[in-house]
Amino acid sequence: MSTELDQRCRDLVVELGLGAASDVSEVRPLTGGVASDIAMVVLPDQKICVKFALPKLRVAADWQAPVHRNAAEYAWLKVAADILPDSSVRLYGRSETAHGFAMEFLDGQGVYLWKDALLAEAKDRGEAARVADMLGQIHKASAANGFDTSAFQNRDDFRALRIEPYLGYTAQNHPDLAAILGALEEMLYDGNAVLVHGDVSPKNILFRDDVPLVLDAECATMGDASFDPSFCLNHLVLKAIHLPGSSDSLLTQVQAFWAAYATHITWEAPADLEARICRLLPALMLARVDGKSPVEYLDEAGRETVRRVAIPLIKSPVTTVADFADNIAIALKEIRS
Ligand SMILES: Nc1ncnc2c1ncn2[C@@H]1O[C@H](COP(=O)(O)OP(=O)(O)O)[C@@H](O)[C@H]1O
Ligand SMILES: [Mg+2]
Structure with a gap:
C-alpha cells in the first residue's frame, strides 16, 4: 500500500x-x-x-x-x-x-457494479431503464429555471476530457469523417441545456438492490443532452458486439433506456434530441476503437466489427433509437453469418 x-x-x-x-x-x-x-x-x-x-x-x-x-x-x-x-x-x-x-463506501449484500453484471451476462434486471430514469430526472431538473449552474461552467474541461479525446482524436485517424465529427464536436461544445454527467458508464454505476448509484462525475458540465444517453448506450451497443449470446438482450435494453429517458424530456422536442443521439452514438462507438480511450475487452476482430457497423451510421445517420438498434442487429447478423 x-x-x-x-x-x-x-x-x-x-x-x-x-x-x-x-x-x-x-x-x-x-x-x-x-x-x-x-x-x-x-x-x-x-x-x-x-x-x-x-x-x-x-x-x-x-x-x-x-x-x-x-x-x-x-x-x-x-x-x-x-x-x-x-x-x-x-x-x-x-x-x-x-x-x-x-x-x-458502498458494499454489502445486493451491491454490484453494473459492468460486472453485463460482462458476466447476468440476467437483465431492468438496469438500463433504471439508469435512464435517474438520468432523465437529473437532466430535467437541471434544465428548469432557477437551477444553479455556477459549479458547472466547465465546457473547456469537457472539451479536454471528452470532446477532444473521443471525437478529435478519432477524426485524426479517419480524415474522411473529420467534417462530420467536427460538427458533433461543435454541437457538444456549444450545448448548455442540461447538467451533463459525462461518464455514464456501467463501470461507474453501482446498483444497491434495484437502485442505481452513479459515481465518477469528474466531467460534469452544463452541456448538450445527447451526450449522457449516447455515452451510456454506446456501452450497451459495444457489449452487444462483444457478447453474441447477449446481443438481443442488450439491444432490447438500448430501447428500454430510451423509452425511460424520453419521458423526462421537457427542454426540447424529444425527436430532435433522439436524432442527435443517433448521430453522436455511432461516432462514440468508433471513438472507443480508434480514439484515445479504446475499450479493453474488444480484440481486433471486434474492433473491425465496430468500424463496419459504426461508419455507415456516422455517414448516414438514422433518426430513431429503434431504427438504430435494428440497424445494429441486422449488421451483426450479416457479419456473423
Ligand atoms: N463510494 C464507493 N463505494 C464503493 N466503491 C466505489 C465507490 N466509489 C467508487 N467505487 C469503486 O471504485 C471504482 C473507481 O471509482 P471512480 O469514481 O469511478 O474513479 P475513477 O475516476 O478513477 O474511474 C469504481 O468503478 C467502483 O468500483
Ligand atoms: Mg470510473
Whole structure:
C-alpha cells in the first residue's frame, strides 16, 4: 500500500472532521479508476470511500486533466443527492486544497457494479431503464429555471476530457469523417441545456438492490443532452458486439433506456434530441476503437466489427433509437453469418 496515499487519507479524515488520524485502521486502494486515487478507509464505526483527483490519467496516451474537476464531481453528486436522495451516495465533505472528498463506501449484500453484471451476462434486471430514469430526472431538473449552474461552467474541461479525446482524436485517424465529427464536436461544445454527467458508464454505476448509484462525475458540465444517453448506450451497443449470446438482450435494453429517458424530456422536442443521439452514438462507438480511450475487452476482430457497423451510421445517420438498434442487429447478423 502507498504510505503516501495512506497519509493523505488520514489528513482528509481529520480535515473533514470525520475522526482523528489514529482512528483510521485501514486504507485499501480500490482498482478500476484511471483518473484518481480512490480508497476505502476504515473508521471505528463506518467504512468510507475517499477520492482524490490525479493530475494525469493512467491511460496509454498522454492525457492531462485539471485537478479542479474534483470540485465539479462533488457538485454533481450533491445535485444528484438533492434531486434523488434515495438514488445517490451519501457525502461527507470535500477538501479544496487536497482535491479530494469523502463519501459513503458502498458494499454489502445486493451491491454490484453494473459492468460486472453485463460482462458476466447476468440476467437483465431492468438496469438500463433504471439508469435512464435517474438520468432523465437529473437532466430535467437541471434544465428548469432557477437551477444553479455556477459549479458547472466547465465546457473547456469537457472539451479536454471528452470532446477532444473521443471525437478529435478519432477524426485524426479517419480524415474522411473529420467534417462530420467536427460538427458533433461543435454541437457538444456549444450545448448548455442540461447538467451533463459525462461518464455514464456501467463501470461507474453501482446498483444497491434495484437502485442505481452513479459515481465518477469528474466531467460534469452544463452541456448538450445527447451526450449522457449516447455515452451510456454506446456501452450497451459495444457489449452487444462483444457478447453474441447477449446481443438481443442488450439491444432490447438500448430501447428500454430510451423509452425511460424520453419521458423526462421537457427542454426540447424529444425527436430532435433522439436524432442527435443517433448521430453522436455511432461516432462514440468508433471513438472507443480508434480514439484515445479504446475499450479493453474488444480484440481486433471486434474492433473491425465496430468500424463496419459504426461508419455507415456516422455517414448516414438514422433518426430513431429503434431504427438504430435494428440497424445494429441486422449488421451483426450479416457479419456473423
Ligand atoms: N463510494 C464507493 N463505494 C464503493 N466503491 C466505489 C465507490 N466509489 C467508487 N467505487 C469503486 O471504485 C471504482 C473507481 O471509482 P471512480 O469514481 O469511478 O474513479 P475513477 O475516476 O478513477 O474511474 C469504481 O468503478 C467502483 O468500483
Ligand atoms: Mg470510473
